[in-house]
């Protein structure tokens with residue numbers, strides 16, 4: 393059984409430590425496509441689990457929460473994917489590109 397519930401969530405102090413506090417909300421609610429930027433930010437967020445559990449408990453059906461898309465949250469609700477499995481999915485930071493001059497040497 394998962395650790396999240398559908399009880400009302402009143403304690404949202406975790407938001408104070410959110411990695412997305414200074415980010416545009418549009419990053420986390422993209423119109424279409426894979427939300428890679430949001431996932432990268434979520435991957436290093438210290439309150440990722442609390443965020444995901446909040447989204448599950450409050451039935452958020454849009455956007456990226458805890459690094460999970462609405463589709464992935466539905467998979468968790470249906471028991472197809474666990475919270476721990478979702479949280480183990482890590483988007484690694486982009487590597488800086490090498491300059492052509494360095495490649496030539």
Ligand code: SF4
Nearest residue numbers: 410412434437443458
């Ligand atoms: S997990 Fe992602 S959406 Fe949730 S608070 Fe952290 S950065 Fe924001």
